[in-house]
Amino acid sequence: xxxxDQPTEMTATEGAIVQINCTYQTSGFNGLFxxxxxAGEAPTFLxxxxxxxxxxxxRFSSFLSRSKGYSYLLxxxxxxxxxxxxxxxxxDGDYKLSFGAGTTVTVRA
Amino acid sequence: TAGITQAPTSQILAAGRSMTLRCxxxxxxxxxxxYRQDLGLGLRLIHYSNTAGTTGKGEVPDxxxxxxxxxxxxxxxxxxxxxxxxxxxxxASSPGTMNEQFFGPGTRLTVx
Numbered sequence: 001x002x003x004x005d006q007p008t009e010m011t012a013t014e015g016a017i018v019q020i021n022c023t024y025q026t027s028g029f030n031g032l033f034x035x036x037x038x039a040g041e042a043p044t045f046l047x048x049x050x051x052x053x054x055x056x057x058x059r060f061s062s063f064l065s066r067s068k069g070y071s072y073l074l075x076x077x078x079x080x081x082x083x084x085x086x087x088x089x090x091x092d093g094d095y096k097l098s099f100g101a102g103t104t105v106t107v108r109a
Numbered sequence: 110t111a112g113i114t115q116a117p118t119s120q121i122l123a124a125g126r127s128m129t130l131r132c133x134x135x136x137x138x139x140x141x142x143x144y145r146q147d148l149g150l151g152l153r154l155i156h157y158s159n160t161a162g163t164t165g166k167g168e169v170p171d172x173x174x175x176x177x178x179x180x181x182x183x184x185x186x187x188x189x190x191x192x193x194x195x196x197x198x199x200x201a202s203s204p205g206t207m208n209e210q211f212f213g214p215g216t217r218l219t220v221x
Contacts, residue, residue, distance in 0.1 A: 004151075033209060042180070042199060042212035087151065096167065097142075099212035101151040 002026045002098035006088050011106045020073045020103045028093020034073045035087040083107045110149050115213040130185040132200030140203045141183040145196040192221045
């Protein structure tokens with residue numbers, strides 16, 4: 001099976017930066033995804049990494065190190081609307097996604 | 110554009126009864142997926158279909174069946190529901206297996 005670990009909860013202040021770490025052990029690797037999920041809603045796609053390095057998309061950035069089985073999602077200039085769960089997902093050798101349990105981020109004023 | 114829709118939004122079901130959760134997408138995506146999401150466990154893949162006419166088992170397929178008669182529809186059937194199938198069920202689709210997945214709004218199912 002797959003093993004994907006991320007912290008359960010994080011709290012940060014509006015305007016600050018938060019980094020959500022994700023470590024993984026999977027059978028094969030074909031990319032890592034980050035999704036955002038607001039309470040009671042569907043997950044929505046945030047970012048995708050398949051090569052080592054940093055991918056930047058506005059206030060959100062995602063980093064991947066395949067040799068370390070490690071990724072992080074960086075949220076900058078936090079806004080209240082960023083309060084949500086952030087899901088790390090790895091696409092394995094069979095091209096199926098395995099998800100971590102998610103990190104709930106609470107942004108405080 | 111509707112995207113991907115699921116029905117019903119929520120359902121309470123007696124144990125032992127059967128139920129079909131519906132999923133329809135209008136994006137002409139080849140691949141479709143069913144996940145269940147439980148507190149503390151994250152999303153787990155139940156069944157998937159890489160293209161119309163084919164299906165495969167995911168991580169937790171027992172007690173569930175699927176069919177993919179056409180590109181747009183991917184129903185999930187519980188033949189005889191049990192309380193452990195109480196969960197939120199998400200359907201997703203993607204253009205192909207190499208693309209990001211788009212999720213439907215979910216069905217909240219309670220089995221009593």
